[in-house]
Amino acid sequence: MNDVAIFWMQILTSVFVFGIVAVWYVRPYLTTLARSSALILLLFVHVPRYVGMTLLVAGMVDPRLPTEFRSSAAYGDLLEAALALACIFALRSNWRLAIPLVWITNTWGFADLLNGVRGVLQLNVPSYNLSTFWYVYTFYAPLVIVSHLMIFWVLIKSKSWKK
Numbered sequence: 001m002n003d004v005a006i007f008w009m010q011i012l013t014s015v016f017v018f019g020i021v022a023v024w025y026v027r028p029y030l031t032t033l034a035r036s037s038a039l040i041l042l043l044f045v046h047v048p049r050y051v052g053m054t055l056l057v058a059g060m061v062d063p064r065l066p067t068e069f070r071s072s073a074a075y076g077d078l079l080e081a082a083l084a085l086a087c088i089f090a091l092r093s094n095w096r097l098a099i100p101l102v103w104i105t106n107t108w109g110f111a112d113l114l115n116g117v118r119g120v121l122q123l124n125v126p127s128y129n130l131s132t133f134w135y136v137y138t139f140y141a142p143l144v145i146v147s148h149l150m151i152f153w154v155l156i157k158s159k160s161w162k163k
Contacts, residue, residue, distance in 0.1 A: 007126035007138060014142035022146050030154065036091040038154050039102055043091075045147040046084035046109060051140070052077025054133060062128035069119045076112040083108065103155060110148045113141070 001009070030038040054060050055070040083105040090098035119125070120137070130137065 004124065004126045007134070010138035011142055014139055015145055018143050018146040022150055026150065027153075030150070035154060035158055036094070036098070039151060040088050040091050042147050042151045042154065043084045043087050043102070043105075045143060046105075047081050047088070048140070049077040049081040049084070049109075049144070051136060052081075054136070061130050061133050065125065065128045066123060069123055069125075072119065073116050076116065080105070080109040080112055099155070099158070102151065106148055106151045106155070109144075110152075113144060113148065116141075 030041070033041075052074045055065075055074045061070070083101075087098065087102045087105050090101050095101075125137070126134075
């Protein structure tokens with residue numbers, strides 16, 4: 001099996017496994033919490049997205065990986081991390097605009113992630129030397145995908161959710 005096939009197999013396996021954990025364990029637990037508390041737990045998954053800035057550190061990944069891709073991924077992730085943290089504070093403080101901010105943040109973060117996947121496919125990113133950043137793509141990004149979907153689920157189910 002070549003590197004590219006291994007990369008995609010690892011991502012799909014991670015999404016599958018995190019999806020099972022989310023459906024079997026996380027979702028039932030979240031339904032016992034107030035909506036804000038459930039969202040806060042899911043948003044904490046996104047706060048470490050500042051790790052994406054590693055793409056801009058000299059020598060960490062293949063320098064042949066296009067700068068536009070690395071910058072877009074790094075700054076997009078940094079913005080999502082900051083927005084997720086702002087949402088956590090807004091929810092904990094019961095701000096009136098907390099839920100709309102979560103909608104904006106999650107929509108932005110999911111769109112940024114989809115844009116990153118598009119770039120990964122277009123550039124065939126696993127063919128570059130990703131060094132330890134390989135784990136971000138194959139382990140952390142799938143967790144982020146599942147978390148985004150769960151946040152959308154909580155937001156959509158919010159009419160029936162405990163306040």
